[in-house]
Amino acid sequence: MGIENMKYVKLLLIIGFLTFTVSCGQQKGYIQYRVKTGETMISIAEKLKMSPKDLLRLNPDFNENLKPNSFIVVPENKYDLFKNQQIKNGVVIEEIESTPEKNILIDKAKVTAKLFENFEVYEVVKGDTFYSLERRFGVSIDELLLLNPELKEGLKEGSILKIKEFQNEKELQKEIVVRNSSYNDYIKLNKSLKVSLLLPFRGDIYNYDSISPRDIFQKNTLANIATDLYLGAEFAVDSLRKRGIDIEFSIYDTGARKSNGISKIIYEQNLNNNDLIIGPLYSEEAQLLASRVNVPIIFPLYSSNQSEFNNPNIITASPDKKIFKNELIRYIKNNFSRGNLIIVSDQSEVSNSIKNALNTAILQSSITILTPENGVIEKSRFLQILRPNTNNWIVFATNNEVTVSDAINSLISLPSEIKTNVFAFDKGSVYDKIDNIKLAKIGFTYVSEEFVDGTSDSSKIFNKAYLSKNNAIPTLYATKGFDITYDILIRLASGKKLSTTFKEGASIRVVNKFDFINKGSFQNEGLFILQMNEDLTLSKLK
Known part of the structure; x- marks a missing residue:
């Protein structure tokens, strides 16, 4: 089963357990049906009084012809509607087998998870080559082909590769290793915590009986983000429970933006009983929530409006874009x-502001500003300035696609x-459109709130454990959901006030760094300086 389809089933489970403002319940929205000899999608759809098209959308990994004893997912409400009624040829609906929600995933997904359980895996990205994979993971092309025969057709962006089998004891340990910086994790004995997650799953707008994974996840970015954040947060809660923390975890669907969903949750639920609230995703909802409850509120994703937060209960997890420039300078x-x-x-004013910011440390005569002429910067203009056997540092203070692309080609x-080193305030979408091989050749260096080190023990163990639990490789949103939840909850588990733990130091989790500073609201200023190497790996410079 593909990652997209696994996420789809997970989202079905979430929505199945949520009403508009009620946390996880016990009802099941979907159950498994064991296919009998001679049955097809059409015949099963007739029994359930569904259209075959809707049933196929619910089971995208299957076609019209089914194998006996395989399992497909069917809506439980269809089962309840026709329970105990006689169907064609003596087959009755009560033969459908209902399973607990944690076992609802189709057998094929479990087989896939087992297949990858003992391997380090990697998702191919644009710019990857066999050479770069050899350098990054220390494996030969023959070894990659042995584990991934499909590579005979070449590397395909987005495909999942088995890299090598986990062998040593450290890689096989069950507990997730979480990197630390200066903050020392401490768990108070018998500590109990209550946390609520508020995300816009939008269960009110989908008819999950008839919508396909492609329709949800490829056409709705919000569904991807909310589901991944939830899966990461849930995984963090499970990990901390294993460390002895008693955590009550509730989930709420905030619905559409400006739908009054957050107001309804505030009115109907006693959120002040929580030790922590993660979410909502929209800045105006976070400010409304902070004005009504006296509980730490984690604002998980970046918003251009987050600089307006002035409530000490709001904690922004993503650094403000304005400090990226300051960090690079x-x-x-x-x-x-x-x-x-x-x-x-x-923009001359942007260039001059950067030049002025640097003038206390760097001779003004060493700084040159280049602006496009007729939309481009000719290579000859660089050659007039750059010299061999010296530092040639180039700061890109523009996100204009034409300017950036033309300058890099030069x-x-x-x-x-x-030799040159090119710097940017972040690796935004303009750089995603440029081949990584080109960026590596110029020593591309940038500021980032995330450092994905696929070779570290902590990343390997996290990825393996997440894959085993969710049958999918963690996305950056899932990892962010884990990092945020893990970091704040383990700080709360110390028994101290969050503000006290923030003063005790920064922390580095799987990919995120947290360094919270009180500026009216608590703002994370944890950033990395990363450089792209010629083998397409990343080095952390700071």
């Missing part, structure tokens, strides 16, 4: 010595004796 000040520093920008074609 600070790094350049501390590390640039002699050489050439070029600022590429299409830089990668420079004479080999001229």
Whole structure:
């Protein structure tokens, strides 16, 4: 079963356990049906009084012809509607087998999970080559082909590869290793916590009896984000329970934006009984919630409006974009010595502000501003400034696709004796459209709130454990959901106030760094400086 379909079943479970503002319940929305000899999708659909098309959408991994004793998913309300009624050829609906929600996943998914359980896995991204995979993971092409015969047809973006089998004891341990920075995790004996997750699952707008995974997850970004954040948060709660923390975990569907869903939750639920609230996703809802409850509220994803937060109960998990520039300028000040520093920008005021910010540490004569002429920056203009055997640092202070693409093409074609390092405030969408091989060639360095180190023990163990539980590789949103939930809950488990633990130091979890500063509301300023290497791996410079 594909990752998309696994996520679909998980979302069905979430929605099946939620009413609009009620946390996890006991009712099941979907159950399994064991296929009998001679049955087809059409005949089963007739029994359930569904259209074959709707039943196929609910089971995208199956076609019209089914194998006996395989399992498909059917709506439980269809079962309840026709229970105990005689159907064609003496077959009765009560032969449908209902399973507990944790076992509702189709057998095929379990087989897939078992297949990958003992392997390090990797999702192919744009720019990957056999050479880069060899360098990154220390495996040969022959070894990759042995585990992944489909590679004979070449690398395909988005495909999942088995890299190598876990062998040593450290890789096989069950407990997830979570990296620390300066904050020391401490769990108070017999600590109990109550946490609520508020996300827009939008269960009110979907007819899950007839909608396909493709319709949900490829056409609705919000469904992807909410489901992944939930899966990551749930995984963090499970991990901390194994460490002895008693956690009560509730989930609420906030519904559509500006639908008064959050107001209804506030009115109907006593949220002040919580030790922590994660969500909602929208800034105006977070501010409304903070004005009504006296509980720490984690605002999980970045919003351009988060700089307006001034309630000490709101904790922003994603750093504000304004501090990305400050972080890069600070790094350049501390590390640039002699050489050439070029600022590429299409706005003179932006360039001058950066130049002025650097002038206390770097000689003004070393800084040159280049702006496009007729939309481009010719290679000859770089050659007039750049020199061999010296530092040539180039800061891109623009996100104009044409300017960035043209400048990078000029830089990668420079004479080999001229070495450059290109810096950007973040790796935004404009750089995602550029081949990673090109970025690696120019030593592309950028500021990021995430550092995905697929070679670290903590990442390997986390990915393996998450895959075993959810039959899917964790996305960045799922990992973020884990990191946020794990970090704040383990701080609360110390028995201290959150504000006290924030003063005790920053923390690094699986991919995120948390360094909370009180600026009216608590804001995370934990950032990394990352550099892309020629083998397409990333190095953490800071």
